[in-house]
Amino acid sequence: MPGLTCSSHQCTDTVAETTILSRLYSFLALTMHYPDPELCNTVFFEAMTSLLKSLGSQTELSLLRDWLNQTPDPLNDLKTAYTHLFITADSGETIPPYASIYRDGNGTLQGRSTEQIRNFYRQCGFDITDTNEPADHIRFQLDFLAALTSEARFEDEQFFLQTFFRPWFELFQKKFMQEARHPFYTVSIQLIDFFTKEEQ
Amino acid sequence: MATNLTRRNFLKAASIAAASVPLSQVTAKAQSGVVKAPLVSPGSFKNTQTAVGGVCEMCFWRCQLVGKVRDGRLIKLEGNPKSIDNGEAICARGNAGVAMLYDPDRLKYPLKNIGERGAPKWQRISWEEALDTCATKLKTIIDRDGAKGLCFFGHGSHAKYLMDFLERTVSTPNISEASFFQCRGVRDTAYLATLDIAPDENVDMANAKVIFFTGTHIGENIHLSHAKNYLRGLEQGAKLIVVDPRYSASAAKSHIWVQIRPGTDTAFVLAIMNYLIQNKKYNADFVEEHGEGFAEMAKGIREWTLEKAAEECDVPASQIKEVADLMAANMPHVAIHPGRHTTWYGNDFQRCRALACLTGLLGAIGCKGGLVLPKGPKGLTRINWPYVPHEEDSVLRDVADEHHFSPPGTPTELLRDAAISGKPYPIKGAVICGQNIMQCMPNQEKTIKMLKQMEFVLCVDIMPTDSTMYADILLPDCSYLEKSDFIKTGQQWDLGKDPQQYIAPRMPLVAPGFERKDSIWITNELAKRMGYGDKIPAQNQEELADKALAGVNLSLAKIKAEGGIHVQPGVSPYDDIDDLTVHFYNEDMEDEGYPPIPTYVPIEQPPQGFVRLVYGRTPLHTFNRTANNPWLVNEAKTNPLWVNDKLAARLGLKEGDTIKLTNQDGVTSPTTTTVKVTPGIREDVVYLYHGYGTKNPEMTQAVNRGIDDNSLITKIAVDPESGAHGMRNNFVKIVKVS
Amino acid sequence: MQYGMIIDVDKCVGCHACVIACKAEWEVPTQFDRNWVHRLGPSLTSDGMAATYYPGLCNHCEIPVCVPVCPADPVNVTFKDAKTGKTVTMEIRATWKDPFNGTVQVDRERCIGCGACAEACPYDARFIDESLKDDTSLGKVDKCTYCMPRVAEGLEPACVQTCLARARIFGDLDDPNSEVSQYVKKGAVGLTSKAVQIGPHGLYYASKKGDMELLMQAAPQEMPKVSLRRSMLTRLTVAAQTHMKEIGLLGLAGGLLVQSVQDDDKE
Numbered sequence A: 001m002p003g004l005t006c007s008s009h010q011c012t013d014t015v016a017e018t019t020i021l022s023r024l025y026s027f028l029a030l031t032m033h034y035p036d037p038e039l040c041n042t043v044f045f046e047a048m049t050s051l052l053k054s055l056g057s058q059t060e061l062s063l064l065r066d067w068l069n070q071t072p073d074p075l076n077d078l079k080t081a082y083t084h085l086f087i088t089a090d091s092g093e094t095i096p097p098y099a100s101i102y103r104d105g106n107g108t109l110q111g112r113s114t115e116q117i118r119n120f121y122r123q124c125g126f127d128i129t130d131t132n133e134p135a136d137h138i139r140f141q142l143d144f145l146a147a148l149t150s151e152a153r154f155e156d157e158q159f160f161l162q163t164f165f166r167p168w169f170e171l172f173q174k175k176f177m178q179e180a181r182h183p184f185y186t187v188s189i190q191l192i193d194f195f196t197k198e199e200q
Numbered sequence B: 001m002a003t004n005l006t007r008r009n010f011l012k013a014a015s016i017a018a019a020s021v022p023l024s025q026v027t028a029k030a031q032s033g034v035v036k037a038p039l040v041s042p043g044s045f046k047n048t049q050t051a052v053g054g055v056c057e058m059c060f061w062r063c064q065l066v067g068k069v070r071d072g073r074l075i076k077l078e079g080n081p082k083s084i085d086n087g088e089a090i091c092a093r094g095n096a097g098v099a100m101l102y103d104p105d106r107l108k109y110p111l112k113n114i115g116e117r118g119a120p121k122w123q124r125i126s127w128e129e130a131l132d133t134c135a136t137k138l139k140t141i142i143d144r145d146g147a148k149g150l151c152f153f154g155h156g157s158h159a160k161y162l163m164d165f166l167e168r169t170v171s172t173p174n175i176s177e178a179s180f181f182q183c184r185g186v187r188d189t190a191y192l193a194t195l196d197i198a199p200d201e202n203v204d205m206a207n208a209k210v211i212f213f214t215g216t217h218i219g220e221n222i223h224l225s226h227a228k229n230y231l232r233g234l235e236q237g238a239k240l241i242v243v244d245p246r247y248s249a250s251a252a253k254s255h256i257w258v259q260i261r262p263g264t265d266t267a268f269v270l271a272i273m274n275y276l277i278q279n280k281k282y283n284a285d286f287v288e289e290h291g292e293g294f295a296e297m298a299k300g301i302r303e304w305t306l307e308k309a310a311e312e313c314d315v316p317a318s319q320i321k322e323v324a325d326l327m328a329a330n331m332p333h334v335a336i337h338p339g340r341h342t343t344w345y346g347n348d349f350q351r352c353r354a355l356a357c358l359t360g361l362l363g364a365i366g367c368k369g370g371l372v373l374p375k376g377p378k379g380l381t382r383i384n385w386p387y388v389p390h391e392e393d394s395v396l397r398d399v400a401d402e403h404h405f406s407p408p409g410t411p412t413e414l415l416r417d418a419a420i421s422g423k424p425y426p427i428k429g430a431v432i433c434g435q436n437i438m439q440c441m442p443n444q445e446k447t448i449k450m451l452k453q454m455e456f457v458l459c460v461d462i463m464p465t466d467s468t469m470y471a472d473i474l475l476p477d478c479s480y481l482e483k484s485d486f487i488k489t490g491q492q493w494d495l496g497k498d499p500q501q502y503i504a505p506r507m508p509l510v511a512p513g514f515e516r517k518d519s520i521w522i523t524n525e526l527a528k529r530m531g532y533g534d535k536i537p538a539q540n541q542e543e544l545a546d547k548a549l550a551g552v553n554l555s556l557a558k559i560k561a562e563g564g565i566h567v568q569p570g571v572s573p574y575d576d577i578d579d580l581t582v583h584f585y586n587e588d589m590e591d592e593g594y595p596p597i598p599t600y601v602p603i604e605q606p607p608q609g610f611v612r613l614v615y616g617r618t619p620l621h622t623f624n625r626t627a628n629n630p631w632l633v634n635e636a637k638t639n640p641l642w643v644n645d646k647l648a649a650r651l652g653l654k655e656g657d658t659i660k661l662t663n664q665d666g667v668t669s670p671t672t673t674t675v676k677v678t679p680g681i682r683e684d685v686v687y688l689y690h691g692y693g694t695k696n697p698e699m700t701q702a703v704n705r706g707i708d709d710n711s712l713i714t715k716i717a718v719d720p721e722s723g724a725h726g727m728r729n730n731f732v733k734i735v736k737v738s
Numbered sequence C: 001m002q003y004g005m006i007i008d009v010d011k012c013v014g015c016h017a018c019v020i021a022c023k024a025e026w027e028v029p030t031q032f033d034r035n036w037v038h039r040l041g042p043s044l045t046s047d048g049m050a051a052t053y054y055p056g057l058c059n060h061c062e063i064p065v066c067v068p069v070c071p072a073d074p075v076n077v078t079f080k081d082a083k084t085g086k087t088v089t090m091e092i093r094a095t096w097k098d099p100f101n102g103t104v105q106v107d108r109e110r111c112i113g114c115g116a117c118a119e120a121c122p123y124d125a126r127f128i129d130e131s132l133k134d135d136t137s138l139g140k141v142d143k144c145t146y147c148m149p150r151v152a153e154g155l156e157p158a159c160v161q162t163c164l165a166r167a168r169i170f171g172d173l174d175d176p177n178s179e180v181s182q183y184v185k186k187g188a189v190g191l192t193s194k195a196v197q198i199g200p201h202g203l204y205y206a207s208k209k210g211d212m213e214l215l216m217q218a219a220p221q222e223m224p225k226v227s228l229r230r231s232m233l234t235r236l237t238v239a240a241q242t243h244m245k246e247i248g249l250l251g252l253a254g255g256l257l258v259q260s261v262q263d264d265d266k267e
Helices: A009-013 A015-031 A042-055 A058-070 A074-087 A097-102 A111-123 A136-151 A152-178 A183-196 B007-013 B095-100 B129-146 B159-168 B179-195 B224-235 B265-278 B284-290 B294-300 B304-313 B317-330 B348-361 B396-400 B412-421 B446-454 B466-470 B519-530 B541-550 B556-561 B587-591 B630-635 B645-651 C017-026 C116-120 C148-152 C158-162 C179-186 C210-219 C228-246 C250-266
Strands: A127-128 B026-028 B049-055 B066-071 B071-081 B112-114 B122-124 B150-154 B210-214 B240-241 B256-258 B334-336 B429-433 B457-459 B473-474 B487-491 B500-505 B564-569 B611-616 B642-646 B658-663 B671-677 B683-688 B731-736 C003-008 C035-045 C048-057 C074-078 C087-092 C095-097 C102-108 C126-128 C141-143 C168-174 C202-205
Touching: A015 A042, A015 A136, A015 B642, A042 A058, A042 A183, A058 A183, A074 A183, A074 B122, A097 A111, A111 A127, A111 A136, A111 A152, A127 A136, A127 B446, A127 B611, A136 A152, A136 A183, A136 B294, B007 B049, B049 B500, B049 B556, B066 B122, B071 B095, B071 C017, B071 C158, B095 B630, B129 B150, B129 B429, B129 B457, B129 B473, B150 C003, B159 B284, B159 B457, B159 B519, B210 B224, B210 B265, B224 B587, B240 B317, B240 B348, B256 B317, B265 B294, B265 B304, B265 B317, B265 B348, B284 B348, B294 C148, B304 B317, B334 B348, B396 B412, B412 B446, B446 B466, B446 B556, B457 B466, B487 B541, B500 B541, B500 B556, B519 B541, B541 B556, B630 C017, B642 B645, B671 C035, C003 C179, C017 C158, C035 C210, C048 C210, C087 C095, C158 C168, C168 C179, C179 C202
Parallel strands: B150 B429, B210 B240, B210 B334, B240 B256, B429 B457, B457 B473, B611 B683, B642 B671, C003 C202
Antiparallel strands: A127 B026, B049 B066, B066 B071, B112 B122, B112 B473, B487 B500, B500 B564, B611 B731, B642 B683, B658 B671, B658 B731, C003 C168, C035 C048, C074 C087, C095 C102, C126 C141
């Protein structure tokens, strides 16, 4: 397990950078919501497109654009894809996006990792509002990161990333990349990886 | 990801137009918490609350539980110390309820199938959309074809309220419960025809001098307090006789093991009765007082000498005599176990009737050690959907004029035939709740055919079983840990002790997660949309339970305050047999054209090169119901095929070899299992645990594990009296794979 | 005081509840077992056909061969007798036999995960959870603790509590009036063999000769050979890691050392 490092680059951040980072996390969290018409619309896809452009990620950009161009009903498409990838199981093909599945040696929900992650949210002064889902769903973790960064709490952010988020996300991503997946989710997972991995 | 930037550079240079999203999902709340994880778990007794009122349903025995909960997370399940039934003990499956609760493969949201039945493509939908769709589709069928156009397959407490709604108020007679037609229904109706009571498994083994099992394999079958009952009997010196082609867990504790040829148990029992009668060793006083048609039966079974039965059953005549003498020497304190899963060969009514007659012959009813019905609490209010009589000519067994001694509901085979042929009327709507019909009804092809011709299939379940692959709409039920849909009552399991009774209503130990809903809520929502809203007997599950408990001046809250179980003094269950009649000869049966006395009906023997496929229980699983549980899977990863050691040697099979099975109809198992070589089984039989070989890849721990015995049960046998299936009439060849 | 566990196989029905209850109680990852149930038979024994069960767990042996092979740094620890208040100070490594209650315990914090103790045990009662490896270990050992934390609160061990047959009896073998001692008088014995005689305190009782025969056949027939090189290398690996991290040679050196341990495994 990597030791803690202090990300000194954050100490000279401007307010604008803080806001952008926080918004990025919120945006990434949205990609991991069950698709609904309020959020999954033209503005959203435009935002994703422009994000990829700014990063210069041509491959991912093409993936996204090709899909958008050839699908008559992106929302319906995503609903099926999300259900198949993250809700129903299919040995080899479902990758439930919860830390405990990958970390706790049991492959169950509500494992010890769930407890530890929720305790950390609380220690930092936050908690989940939707208690139907286990607290370690990826979207809660990303929303939490958004909350921390909006308050410029970068040490907490780095600690959470290295201690809680990356260890399970890397295993999750590895499983995800084993097969060809829906392009929207391939791009989303890549973006999450980019914005959460340790700087070299 | 392909990019030349690092996050750091990106943030410095960024000017993006990301959608501005308010942080609605996370709110600030002041909380304290500990983060550093200890390497050692503190144990279930540290920093946990004890939630009371659990009633297990990993199997259907329903032990009473408490849960150790930490911050809303269930850590462990234990027996409720207040229980006079299981006490603090629970079995492996009971303990594994925690893993079931948090199984990531469990159904979570309502799903719509936008693919095909059998090859589903799921899309999550809202409850609103799901319920509207179900109600519309079901109503369309009812309006056009009548209520009889709907059929229902259900099991367990999950299913009762929905089943009652459909059977009583919507008024379809096409209800086929697996627990009746593929399990214990034939036993119940056979005993009703003999003793006017349904026996369940109510033998007082704890106080018996002799315990007699045909096929019962307690130890591999675990019903907790029933196992305690059995063990107490053994502890107190009861002699155990086990009739089984296999050296089962019970045979291993037996004093006499009768390694019987499969299918001949009735002959064995008739020979015992004949011997006792001819040698005047039966309970003459009891028979005099309670028997009816004794002389006719005695005459009718004369042919069953010890020698004739020995030949038929492939056991020594001296052994049959030994068993009979042991029973005679100890009567009436002889526990003749009625069995539970009794749907073996399609001649099972007669076998169960023979057992019931033997019980009467020994006078082993109502006395210590005999068949004794426990006296549970009385007075709970009956709450149910209002009953509307079934449409004339809609009851299929009446139309067919068959199965006059059928359990409640419609024999499965009649139902499937009607649905597939469309005669005498169409059945176009199927509702399946908590029953995995693909694994419990013989001949899977026929089940698929039946489902495919439906206009609408609704499944309600907690796991994505093989059957759910055929649903149009699939709804996520709550598990027993998350709801309040059953009231368990009873007497203490050792009937010889001071009588006590208990009432244990099921209460949730944790809140349901995701969007799971209890089946009472689901049924009510459907009822409202289908125009039956004014007939609803209880608005929610708590009200249903409280209304029932009101009859005895109790409530969920009161019983919760008592630690989850209400215990009260009981009454002695013994000697309540004044009104008992033992119908050795049943006139009604004769009138309907069935044998009036218990009669042996021989079965087909395996063809050359084949052996009979017999299935049974493992203590680690409740057939396919628990097949996905990672803790249980870890203990019993496959269902090894028991093969006699001499047979194995002839076939060139060794312990651990991987094999497939092919049956007499040329059907081959799609999956494999391993061989267990043992002298403890006959050469003409092979045995494995039922419930393996899941096909649905959505059950990630269970899929393709072991062999599904039901995939090889293609030849259908139906018991004429009851309409129940017989499922041990298929024969297999063992095919070595590696 | 010497805690011991009697398994009465006359009563045991082989339901495996004990295994699952332990898993739940101590949150043991699915693939590991602090205790186990093996199904024996049906086989022909000298007394006819028999079938029974071998519920196993750490035997908290009289001569625990797992204790001396531990290479973790020694520390001085003072033990206190819960009953008499007497104390004794011992030098222990990451695993030890308690001087007062006779149980064998482990300290996961100080365990370096070399696996020597697990290798040494002829009953296979220990396991190493490699997912818990960190800066100072290759993983962490675990085993049955006779539920000492539960016993301290007046509770029964989890496996004893859940047993529907009451086939597991726990208590003090040094107390002649205890139920476990009565079983010893009746003839309960440990699963020993010619080569394995380390004084197990898990004892088995069967009134049927055939059952006892099957159980004794399930006893370990030989003492495992412990690779001391392995435990030595682990000590070096963990110490070396700390030094080498600073000078950035971790990747290279770690790779070499890990290779050596793996080579060792192959031998």
